[in-house]
Amino acid sequence: MYVPPHFAENRPEVLFDLIEKNPLGILVTNGQAGLDANHLPFELNRSEGENGTLHSHVARANPVWQDVSTGDEVLVVFRAADAYIAPNWYPSKREFKKQVPTWNYLVVHAHGRVTIRDDERYVRGLVARLTRTHEAAQADPWKMTDSPKDYIDMMLKAIVGIEIEITRLIGKFKLSQNREARDILEAGEMLQKQGDELIGGSMIAFGTEKARQS
Known part of the structure; x- marks a missing residue:
């Protein structure tokens, strides 16, 4: 992934937070079938x-x-949000006419080595943890013991575990950081007005800090 310095996010805790808040990733592999x-x-x-x-x-x-085989290199892509940015949202465009459309987004690429975990103990523990995490907000959280044991056993036999040791994390938080503070702030406000709270709020926070430092 191409990451200009002004869009790079290198803090591990920030990248981990994005992954945990957006756990549906895209596993990219290049195995025997391509x-x-x-x-x-x-x-x-x-x-x-x-x-x-x-x-x-x-x-x-x-x-x-x-x-794929255990030890193969893989990539997992996590995306938090994205939004189209219209040139007319920038005050500088209205003055100088020199702006073009762009697209802002928050993504993390996790490079790593895969291990295939075809064992019942691993998948049972994983499913139990995933269930506890994602059912926690429910009024009546589902748990594995809610279903008959033989049914759960059958379902677990139908899945295979995937473990990926992360070797490199790359974060790209594209929030118009290469623009003037006033452009970042107004574009962020426009996004918030149309309901894009995450990208809009992130741009406003960055634009506010940039304006304070200037």
Whole structure:
């Protein structure tokens, strides 16, 4: 991924936060059958390995777990938000006419080495943790014991675990940082008015800080 210096986000804790808040990642592999991409929910363990570890699972019927081998390099892409930026939102455009459309976004690329975990204990523990995490906000959280044991056992046999040791994290937070503070602020306000709260709010925060420093 091309990352100009002004769009780079290198703080591990910020990148980890984005992953945990947006756990549906795109697993990109280049196995025996060539390039492939699978959309999977991931669990991040920040303390495992030097740069953290990602855990997920796929359907046994999904060929990806047989197409790649343990130790292969893979990429997982996590996206928080994106938004189109219209040139007319920039005050400087109204003065000088020298602006073009662009697209802002918040993404993290996690490079790593994959391990195929085809064992029942791993997938059972993973599913239990994912369930606790994503059911926590429900009024009546579902848990694995709500279903018959033989049914859960059957479902677990139908999935295979995927573990990815992160070797490199690349963050790109494109928020018009290369523009004037007034342009960043007004574009961020326009985004918020149309409901793009995350990108809009992030731009306003950055623009405010840039204006304070100028």
